[in-house]
Amino acid sequence: MPIQTVPTLNLIGPGRLGRSLARLWHDADLVRIGAVAGRNAERCTSARDFIGAGSPVTVGPPPPADLWLIATPDDAIADVAARLAGQRALRPGDIVFHCSGALRSDVLAPLHAIGARTASVHPLKSFATPATAITSFDGTFCACEGEAEALRRIAPLFDAIGARRFGIDAEHKLRYHAAAVLACNHLVALMEAALRCMEGAGVDRDTAWSALQPLVAGTLTNIDRNGTRAALTGPVARGDKRTIRDEIDAATDLDPDLGEAYRALSLVALNLTAPENGLTRDDISGSSKGSESFDR
Numbered sequence: 001m002p003i004q005t006v007p008t009l010n011l012i013g014p015g016r017l018g019r020s021l022a023r024l025w026h027d028a029d030l031v032r033i034g035a036v037a038g039r040n041a042e043r044c045t046s047a048r049d050f051i052g053a054g055s056p057v058t059v060g061p062p063p064p065a066d067l068w069l070i071a072t073p074d075d076a077i078a079d080v081a082a083r084l085a086g087q088r089a090l091r092p093g094d095i096v097f098h099c100s101g102a103l104r105s106d107v108l109a110p111l112h113a114i115g116a117r118t119a120s121v122h123p124l125k126s127f128a129t130p131a132t133a134i135t136s137f138d139g140t141f142c143a144c145e146g147e148a149e150a151l152r153r154i155a156p157l158f159d160a161i162g163a164r165r166f167g168i169d170a171e172h173k174l175r176y177h178a179a180a181v182l183a184c185n186h187l188v189a190l191m192e193a194a195l196r197c198m199e200g201a202g203v204d205r206d207t208a209w210s211a212l213q214p215l216v217a218g219t220l221t222n223i224d225r226n227g228t229r230a231a232l233t234g235p236v237a238r239g240d241k242r243t244i245r246d247e248i249d250a251a252t253d254l255d256p257d258l259g260e261a262y263r264a265l266s267l268v269a270l271n272l273t274a275p276e277n278g279l280t281r282d283d284i285s286g287s288s289k290g291s292e293s294f295d296r
């Protein structure tokens with residue numbers, strides 16, 4: 001049987017996601033960590049210490065490696081790829097991937113042009129705190145796209161740490177990532193909007209969250225069990241036009257952004273209702289503050 005050698009991984013961008021994945025793969029003896037590269041020596045060293053292996057690199061091309069993870073912020077990935085290609089840092093056949101949900105793997109085109117195999121794998125997980133993220137990665141869904149050879153080589157790394165991989169069409173990555181942003185980041189924004197409305201009603205923030213948290217948890221359970229259509233209750237589901245109009249105005253009085261959020265989400269919710277409830281887009285779009293045409 002051929003002897004399986006452990007591939008070397010260079011990490012470019014020693015932030016939250018990069019150090020978390022590198023640590024998981026190092027702990028599992030799946031890779032040998034090569035360079036831990038970034039712009040700031042202190043942060044590269046702190047990532048090396050967190051991972052437990054690797055050589056901090058801040059200047060010049062990193063040493064050769066079989067696998068390259070570019071885990072910089074999204075906006076820097078194209079520049080980093082172009083710089084690495086210009087330095088001829090990668091060899092033909094090396095695998096390079098990023099973990100952005102919004103960008104396609106073809107942002108790595110300059111490296112593909114020098115013979116590297118490119119892919120992207122986006123974990124649907126928040127890596128806000130790496131120490132916590134590494135204890136809860138198991139079971140994380142990961143959206144994958146890119147060259148077959150690259151995906152074939154990195155799939156075992158993700159599988160071994162409990163990833164649940166699925167394919168995503170590169171052409172629709174922005175829609176896919178918009179879904180993740182809506183469900184995760186904008187859920188936070190929605191909770192903030194709800195808390196501000198509660199505070200505007202004179203309920204202190206702690207009490208407001210204690211009251212809202214079970215409501216939110218119960219709603220998620222209902223969606224999980226029965227789907228969004230069955231889980232929708234409230235003024236839009238009932239077709240209570242006056243309540244919707246008055247609440248858009250009440251939220252707008254606090255902050256126009258809160259009123260717009262209420263209105264926009266009511267329009268989305270309208271898609272879940274039966275036409276028999278009589279509510280139309282115009283009923284929602286034309287609150288007294290939002291349109292002169294609304295008849296009060």
Ligand SMILES: NC(=O)c1ccc[n+]([C@@H]2O[C@H](COP(=O)([O-])OP(=O)(O)OC[C@H]3O[C@@H](n4cnc5c(N)ncnc54)[C@H](OP(=O)(O)O)[C@@H]3O)[C@@H](O)[C@H]2O)c1
Pocket residue numbers: 012013014015016017018037038039040043071072073074076080098099100101102122123124125126127128
């Ligand atoms: N965090 C998450 O929850 C999460 C989840 C899924 C996917 N992702 C993806 O993972 C990638 C990294 O995100 P992150 O949240 O881990 O970002 P992050 O914590 O901000 O880390 C980015 C790292 O890149 C370094 N960096 C910035 N510009 C650089 C450059 N030009 N060259 C080399 N290093 C550079 C930064 O260090 P210096 O500023 O010190 O240089 C920092 O260590 C992104 O593509 C993101 O979309 C993140």
